[in-house]
Amino acid sequence: MSKIDKVVLAYSGGLDTSVIVRWLQDTYGCEVVTFTADIGQGEEVEPARAKAQALGVKEIYIDDLREEFVRDFVFPMFRANTIYEGEYLLGTSIARPLIAKRLIEIANETGADAISHGATGKGNDQVRFELGAYALKPGIQVIAPWREWDLTSREKLMQYCEQHNIPVDFSNKKKKSPYSMDANLLHISYEGGVLEEPWAEAEEDMWRWSVSPETAPDKPTYITLQFEKGDPVAIDGERMSPATLLETLNKLGGANGVGRLDIVENRYVGMKSRGCYETPGGTILMKAHRAIESITLDREVAHLKDELMPRYAKLIYNGYWWSPERRMLQAAIDESQAVVNGEVRLKLYKGSVSAVGRRSADSLFDERIATFEDDAGAYNQKDAEGFIKLNALRLRIAAGKGRDLI
Amino acid sequence: MSKIDKVVLAYSGGLDTSVIVRWLQDTYGCEVVTFTADIGQGEEVEPARAKAQALGVKEIYIDDLREEFVRDFVFPMFRANTIYEGEYLLGTSIARPLIAKRLIEIANETGADAISHGATGKGNDQVRFELGAYALKPGIQVIAPWREWDLTSREKLMQYCEQHNIPVDFSNKKKKSPYSMDANLLHISYEGGVLEEPWAEAEEDMWRWSVSPETAPDKPTYITLQFEKGDPVAIDGERMSPATLLETLNKLGGANGVGRLDIVENRYVGMKSRGCYETPGGTILMKAHRAIESITLDREVAHLKDELMPRYAKLIYNGYWWSPERRMLQAAIDESQAVVNGEVRLKLYKGSVSAVGRRSADSLFDERIATFEDDAGAYNQKDAEGFIKLNALRLRIAAGKGRDLI
Amino acid sequence: MSKIDKVVLAYSGGLDTSVIVRWLQDTYGCEVVTFTADIGQGEEVEPARAKAQALGVKEIYIDDLREEFVRDFVFPMFRANTIYEGEYLLGTSIARPLIAKRLIEIANETGADAISHGATGKGNDQVRFELGAYALKPGIQVIAPWREWDLTSREKLMQYCEQHNIPVDFSNKKKKSPYSMDANLLHISYEGGVLEEPWAEAEEDMWRWSVSPETAPDKPTYITLQFEKGDPVAIDGERMSPATLLETLNKLGGANGVGRLDIVENRYVGMKSRGCYETPGGTILMKAHRAIESITLDREVAHLKDELMPRYAKLIYNGYWWSPERRMLQAAIDESQAVVNGEVRLKLYKGSVSAVGRRSADSLFDERIATFEDDAGAYNQKDAEGFIKLNALRLRIAAGKGRDLI
């Protein structure tokens, strides 16, 4: 066991990470610095201060990171229309690099030699935290209590609390849910409990952010989303900060039952895992971003983005946000977005979101050429013959030499 | 102008292709063979016989291709979760190679030296028909009247009918729609009319195959879809032929408002085009296929499929079904599907489709390992440390040498 | 035929393009502006002035584009280690976008409404010239005489000269070669003649830029090439301008028999074509660039570059330098090159080039970790176990469920 003097802990104020504070103090004889961030999880972060103080913590960081989270992580990711395994909008994955960055910044400020977190040894989050930490501060030490200690059940945790005088009301109310949950401005996730049987349908009362499509309003809600350089900047003409905009989309989506997802995904550590997600604002944003790109992006740029996307998504899912390959892909993606400006009109209705209109000063849609009516020579139909003939040439030569394709 | 003795025409029985029959006879002095196929467009094909006879056609082919269409074209494409530009399920694109193949087979049977079709010089369909034809019979000649004649408006067409005694009731009722439409068992599409303005919302009465989400039933419909080797084979336990199964999914989806899409897409010939699509069964099938793959496919296979998919989709959209590169990709895709067996339970409700359960004898979901509870040693959490450390090594070395990632 | 008032012609001063001057004047009744560029083809460009004057041309452009060519086209391309179809270094392809750009700039300066070139209708160069021209000035008209006129043999061309008083000594000496050749600072190419039979070996006296390996010196030549941000800047410590550097590498390579290539390639227009190339400097540069990247690039960045490269190469080969997708890829490539600094030591010997040493202040090679000797704890071998175990987990789960891989 390495000598640790001071460790920065990602601290939620809940039972688990409160136990970790004490366990770190006892096990490593080190000072603990707590770091609690508001990334839009929908819970007060200020109460964490008193709890940390009660545990003897002297250096306590409580940050509101909501704007930075949306502006520098969520929006850049949405520029790529990023979806993991065809379905998942990466709500948990995209929050981790920001936490990792702050942990390291605080370690630098406080002179800590280690960081710690409450993620288990089975999940992706440990990987995301630690890859980020190592990439930003290569000499940092990492303590992952769930991989080290023997408090492997809730009973043992409670016992530990009793033995070490950790008030049990530290127990996060959220944890009374039968599910393991994670929330931030982009989404809320559910794992565990009955979800561990992939055939079992999620119970209706699990979902927290959205009404069921059944109970959503009988009339559709229409909104107009405005984009600048690939990022949304206004709803129905009202400019908003990134966090406010995403929060507003979450409310609009949630009220219309938009953004629920139930999948089995492949974790980086090698296992399959069932997860349910609510991403109301993100689901709307994805649809809208594709729609504004559909009229402003060049075809080949759009296709190149589509081919690169799965790789970019995998990289974020696996925890490589802080990597040179992510920067390289981001450079390409961002290069494409200068022209992604304009408005998209959307219809939200009982769980679905549709793009019903799109317009832009940067539109490449050319009505004169696309029209089914007389185009006054804008397009010469005879060009198509040569186009087809030469595209077919290699196939004709092959067929002429007896190659059979059926 | 080459000497043409006999031409096989893709004949719908509608006004346009009836004009083409006469125009081919007059312009090329050649015999016309008509070919009319039922690919599930929802209209009688038999009436085309009398119309062709009335135009003096002697060799008339009328085929029911529905099973072949779904079995050999739609299903293989869905094995790849194929989507063009993030949205479009390729309903029109996938029907064209089958038509091209039959045109060539009939040309071979009847000794024709050319084929002809009613697609315009602005669209993708001309490319798809002709690339297929050239690939399967390199010496074939192609006549594309819309690229050659001067009947560039409806008025001129009607005039031509009058001059050449073509009964105007040949006019397809469908054409009274203000939209240019195309339908087959996979979808119905709408282009033109008010859709030429991308900001204008499609009118509710345009949609033909699905009820609006607003008027869909207030109670969800649950179905179970069974897969074998990546293809659906039964609904709620009842085995069905491919065409019957897709038709049944279309009804189920349509009744629940599922499968509407409104997009601007990039055509192969270089322009952007607005299209609206209804693909009720296909939308359900896509969701279900991803869900059954989610528990049966290896992670890296799934990711490889996702990375190859945009390219495969583009290739089908552009008309290269009959190409060696499509065969090469299909070989990889099909190799992956042997294990894609099992059942998916789906919820259809007011425009949305969700996978709520999935199970399979070939499932790779390992509850013992994935569990949040005690796993009895199935997974050693300590392994994660080495996994992360070595995955981080290159990043740590770089950071240690001063590379800055922020 | 459109009304053309003035046309800018890419003019070599040789027979073919001299005939084109007259043919354009006669056929279109338009004024011809000639543009002759020195891109390192190894021939005087100044004599083109008198020839153009003799043909009545009033606006004559003669530019030395060598530095721009190497700096803005060749070097950016080499940053990607660009090779078409595994072999071809794109010597011809990369010169075309520069010519296209100058043609359009001159059209803008002179108020010309068209451009023209001497490329045939079978090759790639027509595509490259014209795609570039259309991308930079969408309303430009293009005249491609070889696709229009009937001077389809050398005899007819000579006849035309006689009829129109074009001095036959305009005939480019290069053209006395039995091969169709093209040269610039990056390479010289040979097509046609006996090469049209892919089984026939190229004759030794065809090659012009390199000695045969057989006649190359018996002692190797060693050089050191220095890179900054991915571009070569000095040879053996002597800083040189881009064009001077490439010229020097050409001499060094040519003297050692380096850079000959004999391939069959796939043209964009659909046919296969035999080509022989000499690219002495480029061959050295490719080897050296890979070597300097091998110690300075992150692994995943290097692999991403390798995966994107074939697509980038194809895009340049096909003529899409002036496209948004090329810019998007270039942004990613250039992002990766900031750290590609350092020196490579190379051995040139009788046709081969080897990297024998590489060093850099930005090296990521970590001798302490890589060593076979005691590493004093720099690397913990036990980490490998967890790394392997979790990477194997998905395979073990699958095998445990009976999946058979043999």
Added chain:
Amino acid sequence: MSKIDKVVLAYSGGLDTSVIVRWLQDTYGCEVVTFTADIGQGEEVEPARAKAQALGVKEIYIDDLREEFVRDFVFPMFRANTIYEGEYLLGTSIARPLIAKRLIEIANETGADAISHGATGKGNDQVRFELGAYALKPGIQVIAPWREWDLTSREKLMQYCEQHNIPVDFSNKKKKSPYSMDANLLHISYEGGVLEEPWAEAEEDMWRWSVSPETAPDKPTYITLQFEKGDPVAIDGERMSPATLLETLNKLGGANGVGRLDIVENRYVGMKSRGCYETPGGTILMKAHRAIESITLDREVAHLKDELMPRYAKLIYNGYWWSPERRMLQAAIDESQAVVNGEVRLKLYKGSVSAVGRRSADSLFDERIATFEDDAGAYNQKDAEGFIKLNALRLRIAAGKGRDLI
């Protein structure tokens, strides 16, 4: 430490693995089964029998795997023109899955519950052995002594020999080299020693399989290589078994100084490593395979192969031969090779190999079309105009709307 009854060891007969036999017996109290394979490393394998017997081993496997190695591993890999990081022909990587497979087969035959190998914890080989083993027998245990024991220097190893009566002449003569070497029918590799400094040139006397280009014959050697379905089957008309053919190519290449390589590569475990390789036959085969593909493969198939190759190479390098994603890619690659038949004529000369001729009954090279002479209408040059116009359309529309590409 798990209970191990019997372990199968990959045994070379050299010092290191002889120590491992004893160490396994002592440390685990288990029976050791040795497995020694001839994969063309150029050393007798039979002597390993007596050495193993002397160490008390009862079950001794000695296999000649040369034909299987080349037929089922090397040739399938070369069908993809596989190169790792632009240079490395994967000579070591491709031998590992075969060894892994045999270890598992022998474990099954002998009822062993573990396998063991002599690879270190820093390299790729441990990963390749173990991933293969886990994929083929998920319950197998793996003992990697170099990751466990404290015999971390040659001195300690020698001491251990003395203490345990292991005859020092077990010491492999090869090991007297200052380099760490590995050899099989595809290549011989060198690492360590002076090579740990990437700036230092490899010494001439390091190389074992090839003469230096300087001492190679002054006259070129010409050979003709015949391919069937992508695999070489004959040299100069003489059919040979896979192993014999590769061995013959090795001799031909080695005699002409062909196939030396000096690179810095990126290991899967995260570090950069300098390696020198001699792959004489493989270098020839790569050149020849590309040449026969150049006339027989469709363009788009060839490009798709080129784009997939880096990924396939990485997968083999990283040890995922026995994986479903490798099978998926192999299915695509193999699908493409049915037409890869014919002959390539090659020139070997002082370190370089050139393809100078290629021919095939399956050639797609169409001399009638490709010719610079009159093609009698085989190709209509006017088709190129429409081809270019429509390929340019998206660029023209964009430029017309003010998009600037310079």
